[in-house]
Amino acid sequence: MSGTVDLNADLGEGFGVWRLGDDEALLGVVTSANVACGFHAGDPTTMRRVCAGAARAGVAVGAQVSYRDLAGFGRRFIDVAPAELADDVLYQLAALDGIARAEGTRVRYVKPHGALYNATGTHTEQARAVVDAVVAHDPALPVLGLPGSALLRTAEAAGLRPVAEGFADRGYTPDGGLVRRREPGALVHEPAEVAQRAVRMAVEGTVLAVDGSVVPAAVESICVHGDTPGAVELARAVRTALAGAGVALGPFAG
Template structure:
């Protein structure tokens, strides 16, 4: 039976402000990308989400980013490689404290926002991220875009490289994500999201913004937790996957 992991970005708030419905999303997804304080999240939020994830058997991932709380980690930044390496390790270590307190551990790493897009092609920044992961834990899997420099360098460093796809983001013909500022970058029609999810899981392909079909093999499928109706959509995606014969489970 075909299987796929469902991941979502969680813990994206701080103080009294909350963006994602963490508790309800954790009843649907199998992996949680938890913000580590640089683009969102704070110590109490990280602790709470780790406890909720552990109680539900959801795998915890460190969602590392540029230090950009005001811009939600979506602004382009030029960070010296040595500094980025240290900051990636720092974020993983912070989340690991709360994961262990909840009786589990950080199980993988995924970059967020501008950093995620930067390490698709930028070898220097990708290497800095990989070095940060190795510094924190040389056994951690890295989640990223198929064909990215990040996954290539992660594999060379001996880290498990896990390819992911996005059910609610548009793709270019080259298999990269359409920038958020461009028209059509977000897929908002629920029917289209469901169709894309099943197509990615069962057929290993997705329709690009141009209408061209492109190959997109992935072991994990990302659903954004900060979109309106995210919880209901996530539930519908999981139901559609299971109805099509796809087993939803955390990646090995």
């Protein structure tokens, strides 16, 4: 495995007066920020605040694109027509990129959120829609997703850079997918266990599934969810553990 790994978190997931997670604290820990673009969470003011903070902290900004689903926080599958989905993704990506540029930075990669992330693991039409939007906006942008997913395969076939991602605070199924959030073992809360899982992914390229089996997880980026309880503590534990294991941290996207 590489001696350098990216640490990312989902940021900007509040809306209006509602705040979710500690964006400011996480920007002092992570190397990449997946910024909500307004469809599952986030609003222009929140997006601008997070982009400004990321620019100050030297953190790479990524567009966290979603289904148009504020009520469901983007965690409900929507059987949207591929052409419409591509337009929705392009809209979100372009909006965040414009705001980021106003704050002296830019969008450097794209990552689907929630149900769209899960769907593009196997749903080839929706994976293609996401990729089509990225190609239309900027074909130099990498795409972040699960190893072996339809999204990463489609991205690579389209000439985009596919970046494999692992989740330190999520449970894995034996086939390498993520345990559904409503099922037992979906979330990992203990900082020491989350940190240990991150080190294993970065050093060995594997992760333990909920049934105890070993799942391949050769990744360039590791995610700690910003809305997980104790997210800042978890992210700090992961960063400390990776450094202790001799793994350097840095954004995968230049």
